[in-house]
Each structure stands twice: as C-alpha cells, then as structure tokens.
Amino acid sequence: MILNSPLFLxxxxxxxxFILAVASLLIGxxxxxxxxxxxxxxxxxxxxxxxxMREIRLPRMLLAILIxxxxxxxxxxxxxxxxxxxxxxxxxxxxxxASLGAVIAIYSGxxxxxxxxxxxxxxxxxxxxxxxxxxLSGRRASMLTLILAGVAITSMxxxxxxxxxxxxxxxxxxxxIVFWMLGSLEDRSMDHVILAAPFILLAFVMLLMTAKALxxxxxxxxxxxxxxxxxxxxxxxxxxxxxxxxxxxTAVAGVIGFIGLVVPHLLRPLVGHNPMRLLPVSxxxxxxxxxxxxxxxxxxxxxRDLKLGVVTALVGAPFFLWLLLKTKEKS
Amino acid sequence: xxxxxxxxxxxxxxxxxxxxxxxxxxxxxxIGLLGxxxxxxxxxxxxIAGLQNISQGELTINDLQPQQSPSKLAHIxxxxxxxxxxxxxxxxxxxxxxxxxxxxxxxxxxxxxxHKIVQDIMKTMNIDALAHRPFEEISGGEQARxxxxxxxxxxxEILLADEPTNGLDPAHQIRMMETFQQVVSDGCTVLLSIHDxxxxxxxxxxxxLMQEGHLVHDGAVKEVFTQENLSQVYxxxxxxxxxxxxxxxNIVGIPAMVSA
Numbered sequence: 313m314i315l316n317s318p319l320f321l322x323x324x325x326x327x328x329x330f331i332l333a334v335a336s337l338l339i340g341x342x343x344x345x346x347x348x349x350x351x352x353x354x355x356x357x358x359x360x361x362x363x364x365m366r367e368i369r370l371p372r373m374l375l376a377i378l379i380x381x382x383x384x385x386x387x388x389x390x391x392x393x394x395x396x397x398x399x400x401x402x403x404x405x406x407x408x409x410a411s412l413g414a415v416i417a418i419y420s421g422x423x424x425x426x427x428x429x430x431x432x433x434x435x436x437x438x439x440x441x442x443x444x445x446x447x448l449s450g451r452r453a454s455m456l457t458l459i460l461a462g463v464a465i466t467s468m469x470x471x472x473x474x475x476x477x478x479x480x481x482x483x484x485x486x487x488x489i490v491f492w493m494l495g496s497l498e499d500r501s502m503d504h505v506i507l508a509a510p511f512i513l514l515a516f517v518m519l520l521m522t523a524k525a526l527x528x529x530x531x532x533x534x535x536x537x538x539x540x541x542x543x544x545x546x547x548x549x550x551x552x553x554x555x556x557x558x559x560x561x562t563a564v565a566g567v568i569g570f571i572g573l574v575v576p577h578l579l580r581p582l583v584g585h586n587p588m589r590l591l592p593v594s595x596x597x598x599x600x601x602x603x604x605x606x607x608x609x610x611x612x613x614x615x616r617d618l619k620l621g622v623v624t625a626l627v628g629a630p631f632f633l634w635l636l637l638k639t640k641e642k643s
Numbered sequence: 644x645x646x647x648x649x650x651x652x653x654x655x656x657x658x659x660x661x662x663x664x665x666x667x668x669x670x671x672x673x674i675g676l677l678g679x680x681x682x683x684x685x686x687x688x689x690x691i692a693g694l695q696n697i698s699q700g701e702l703t704i705n706d707l708q709p710q711q712s713p714s715k716l717a718h719i720x721x722x723x724x725x726x727x728x729x730x731x732x733x734x735x736x737x738x739x740x741x742x743x744x745x746x747x748x749x750x751x752x753x754x755x756x757x758h759k760i761v762q763d764i765m766k767t768m769n770i771d772a773l774a775h776r777p778f779e780e781i782s783g784g785e786q787a788r789x790x791x792x793x794x795x796x797x798x799x800e801i802l803l804a805d806e807p808t809n810g811l812d813p814a815h816q817i818r819m820m821e822t823f824q825q826v827v828s829d830g831c832t833v834l835l836s837i838h839d840x841x842x843x844x845x846x847x848x849x850x851x852l853m854q855e856g857h858l859v860h861d862g863a864v865k866e867v868f869t870q871e872n873l874s875q876v877y878x879x880x881x882x883x884x885x886x887x888x889x890x891x892x893n894i895v896g897i898p899a900m901v902s903a
Contacts, residue, residue, distance in 0.1 A: 540717030
C-alpha cells in the first residue's frame, strides 16, 4: 500500500533526482576526484577543477533539472487539458515552433542586442503553436486531429527555420540548425541558467495551478465547469505556462523531444491515473530522465559527441509508436 | 433552495431552442422534465447548470445567476450529464472525491471530513466495495451509481440530472429513482429529464412537460399526465389508470402511424 502512495513516489523521485544530479556533477570528459570536485563546487577557486565544476557542470546540471522538469510537467498538463495521452510539446510541434522563434531572434540580430529576446521569441513561437493546436483540436480532439496538427506545425516551423537559414549570409547557419534540431546541454553557462530559469520557474507555478482543474476535466468540460472550475482560466494557465516553459527550454537547449510523452505515461499508473497527482511526479520524473539522458551522452560514444536530443528521441520515438499501437488496440 | 426562471429564451445558431419559458420552484421536491426528443430538455438543464448562455429573460438559483457565479453555485448545485464519460482510468473513490473539489482551495488536499463524506456516500449508494476498482471495469449500473455519488459528494441543495436512467435495466432504473427520492427526503431538490412516463408518474412530485422549446404543461402528475396532454405533446394514444396511490399510463398506439 505504501509503495503505491503518491507521497512515497514523490520522495523516491526526489531522491533519484538528487542522486542523478550529483552523478551529473561528477561524470564528465575530464575526470575529477570526488573530493576535489565537491570542494571546487562549494568553495570555488582558480584551479581548473573548480572552474569546470562551477562554470560547466553546475549550469549543465541545473539546466537538465529545470528543462527536464518543465518538459515532463507540460506534457502531463497538455495531456490532462486535451484528455489525450499522446499530447506532448515535441510531437505537437511546440518545440519546433519555439526553435523557429529562437532562430528568428538570432538571425534578425535581436538576440545580440538584448539577451532576453531569444527566450521571448522562442516563447512567442511556442505560444502560437499551442494556440493553433487548441483551436484546431477544439473541444473533442480526436487523436488523429491532434497528431496531424502537430505534423503540420512541425513541418511549417521546420520549413520557415530552413528558410531563415537559407536566406542568411552567415556561414555558420548550418551548424546552428543542427544545434536547434538536435538539442544539447553542452557548453551552457550560468548566463543560460539565468536566462531560462525565471521563465521556467514561472511556468512551473502556472502549470501546477491547473492541477485541480485537470482532475475535474476527467469527467469532461461540463462537469468540470459545474464543479466551479473556470475553464478559460485553466486554458490560459496551461497554454501560456507551456509556451513559457517550452519556449525558454528550447531557447537554451534546442529541441528535446518525447520527455513529456514518456515520463507522464510511465508514472500515470503509479498515481492511480489521477491527472492532478501526475503533475508533481512528472516534473521530478522529467528532471530524472533528462539528467540520465545527459549523463548517457557523456559516457556513450565519448569521442563522437552524442547529442542529448538524439538520446531522448531514440528512447522516445519507439515508445511513441508502441503507445500509438496500444491506443489503437484499445479503441 | 429556490429556482426562478422567467421568460427565458435560448437561441443557438438561428434556431430558437427555448422560447419564453417560465417556472418557479421552492423546496425539496423531485421534478420530472419530460417531452419528445428535441423539446429542449437538455438545453434547459444545461442553462440552469450555467453551461448554456441565455439570450433573454432571467434565471436565478437562490438569487445567483448561474453563469456569473459558478464557484458559489458549485457549493449548492450538482450537475449529472447524460454521458457517463470518465477520461482516465480513475478508481471509483477518486471519482466520488471529485465532488469535494468545490469545497477545497487550489492546493488544498482532501480533509478528513472530505474522506468521511465520500465514504458515507459510497456506503449509502452501495458502492463502497468498489471504491478501489477502476471505473472502466464496473457495470453500467454501478457506473451510474458512482457518478451520482460524485454529484452527491458536492452536498448540493439542487441536483440536475440529464436522463439519468438512460441505458439502465428496469431494476436499476427503479433503484435509481428510489435513490433520488431518498435524496429529496434529505432536503435536496432533484430536477431530472426522463423519457419513461410511468417511472416519472410513480416517483416525481412535479412534472414539467416541454414541447418544441415551450413549457406546455406544469403541475402534479395527475394534472399533467392526461390523455389530451400526452396526445398533444407526444402524438400518442394512451389509457390512463388511477389506482389508490399511483397513476399508470398505457401507450395504446400512435394514431398517425396507424392511419398511415
């Protein structure tokens, strides 16, 4: 019984996140003895080990937690709002639209003038995508409509991203597109954390505030409303929260897909399929997933520079197919 | 509890669904809403529940306008839609617990009192043994009871139910009407739409008979269920028998079809 309790699960995921966070700090291309690593991290200093810990590994670990957490949480919220287990920001094209926003900010030169232009532009891209999805899918979105809408948004955003790069004189354009499409946490600094953290934390608050409404939506929109839930308010929190979170995440790490699909799906049976209780555990689960995937990029194929987005997609895409088959069987 | 409905009109698209409909109700009674398909029963129930815009007229529940104060009304009014849809594989206890939502703050967990209320209601509805089973695995009759328990967990003063007996076998229909009677005797008004005239005749205290968006007859069972009224509204030929305690309606045929 206690193993089934959501509190136990939350604590377990919290401990796992902590362990993976420490592992993330200790595992890297340069091997640093544990004691030296920790003292470098805590006390700082001029030694290379302290600089690596504070300026390379710490921001990377923090970003993995923030981004993994917000991607897992937004997946759980979108699934609850649309009442569809296949809803996820990556599949639905929100990540691609955010990355288009980021690319526009870079190529228009806006981001060079004002650092926050990058996350803001990515968020506007994400916001437009979520709004289109919501309008397209309407009240009773069929699985097919939703996925097709995602395909359309992804293709459109992809084409516009390519166009931006196509028209750009910058010879590094090709490198940039690879960066946005693969997703990575390499070489991120504390500046990136400072850029993304406020938006992601705000997204966390907004998304968590939808918990009760999502629970009520289990019985449909009419009953939810009769239970006093303000649906317009809920949609606002879910859509803007997703746009802020996914936009900021994409702005600093590129497109990292499938976390919002895989994590809530694995955790749902463990919280009695309750969309309210799924939210906090999906955030923690997302953080664990991304920390683990990021550690894997450092230990697997070390000399080939494996990208984070590739790892999450390699896990996520087959999982998505399996989920589609299972949903098809059920219906 | 007081419902005031004066001259309401509801237009959807270019069609008038409800036309200048008025009725008042005070006190705990079982009210049956009847009428042919398309008469506007569901629309009226949804309007009272605050889920449907009213084009004209005034509708208040205890002086509150349904669409203006949804969270206040959730404390006194529960709504049971016709579809018994639950989107996730929730267990029955979690579904009934949803009824306590209006009584909790945004991040507040269910209190001991909430758990006690849910437990008691599930016991009364005879579904306490199903508490931890998934909703999708129980029978249709049991599902109907779980969803009523959810509405009752709101501790409403008025319960709106859209064709609650739909899809249930006769025994379950009778049990459901008895449950509603019990709810009424506990002080809650129940307004339900129903197609079965005999079931309505047996259990309802007041009948609202609708036709093409109008409330055409309103009153006690004996006043409303007459041969003339039923022929006018449904186009059916009936025999009506009165016994000491109840009235029963025997549907003889449909004249139009006979002549055709």
